[in-house]
Amino acid sequence: MPFTTLGLSDPLLRGVLASGYTTPTAIQSQAIPAALEGRDLIGCAQTGTGKTAAFVLPILSRLFGERPAKKRIVRSLILTPTRELAVQIEQSIHDYGRYLDVRTLAIYGGVDIRKQLNALRRGVDIVVATPGRLMDHMRRNTVDIRSVEAFVLDEADRMFDMGFINDVRKIIATLPAQRQTMLFSATMPPEVRQLAAGIQKDPMMIQVGQQHNPIDTITQHVHAVLRQQKMDMLMHMLQNRQMPSVLIFSRTKHGADKIAHSLEQAGIDAEAIHSNRSQSQRQHALDNFKRGKCQVLVATDIVARGIDVHGISHVINFDVPLFAQDYVHRIGRTGRANIAGDAITFVAPDERDQLRRIEQFIGCRLAIENYEGFTCDHFTATLSRSEEHSRAQRKVARVRRAAKRPRLVRR
Secondary structure (H helix, E strand, O other): OOHHHOOOOHHHHHHHHHOOOOOOOHHHHHHHHHHHOOOOEEEEEOOOOOHHHHHHHHHHHHHHOOOOOOOOOOOEEEEOOOHHHHHHHHHHHHHHOOOOOOOEEEEOOOOOHHHHHHHHHHOOOEEEEOHHHHHHHHHHOOOOOOOOOEEEEOOHHHHHHOOOHHHHHHHHHHOOOOOEEEEEEOOOOHHHHHHHHHHOOOOEEEEEOOOOOOOOOEEEEEEEOOHHHHHHHHHHHHHHOOOOOEEEEOOOHHHHHHHHHHHHHOOOOEEEEOOOOOHHHHHHHHHHHHOOOOOEEEEOHHHHHHOOOOOOOEEEEOOOOOOHHHHHHHHOOOOHHHOOEEEEEEEOHHHHHHHHHHHHHHOOOOOEEOEOOEOOHHHHHHHHHHHHHHHHHHHHHHHHHHHHOOOOOOO
């Protein structure tokens, strides 16, 4: 099914084709026609399946169909959890809407607010914002969202994870009651469902793929390694394998800086990106990575959802994430747009519990692979004994539950 069958206007289709897209993804082909009808939507799809275009294109179509007023007002609001996502959504709007008369502004922290103030005074049609900076503008009375016709809550599950949900609720309370609300999320935990029930009217639920499963284009590898050998293994991989574009995840900001510095010393072009870096530093590192000026980008989970780079060949989990859902979001940075990618996870002996939680979350076992020159027999043996112990505990629990069940007595 090509984009031409979805009911989009000709200038918008020209923008989509000029951006290099001809065929919509599953989430796009289902969401766009419903959104064009004005329906509220809940879109749940795996990372890397094209959710951004699923809400951007209907918003642009709505704006194209109506003549802009003399004074531009904010008619569409897109809330997203990170600065990088705000920038990328703004860029997508510019790309798709290049043949439309639409003004867009990304509002986020870490940059001089005066440029945003000047743009708001001139008038904009679409605001893409992070919750904190949007709240700053609302307190200053420099942005008016009372005329918003279409509201999008992007990465809703991440809003909860990052502690933004109270600001999100305050922002939603300011919006007009009569509006179209579209909520998109990679996972749909109970708190997100509860939020959707309170802000939407008869929403259409669109579920693409299994919530917890990485997309099929990602090949997953797990290597057992002693913690003190992780850097050596990483160096060996980067120097001896074809890995043109590598995203490495560290659990801490200090760890990300340390990894990037070690790689630079070894002659590997690498940069770090995390919340302690200024917005200009973060954007500079991301731009260099996108353009291929650096082979490796080292990141923390705080910016995991803000990294949407085509052609990432490998994602490496230098540290196993503490939360299983972060594993899915991390490795979802590769294998995007139906291009194959590899996800590699280094697991130290003290990280086996996190690995087990990931396996439970995604619903499958991840085979431990040996990597040339690096073995961790102690880890494998310990893991096997731990699994046997867990199976024994589950068996005891089943027996105890059975013993507690009331028995029927025949009279």
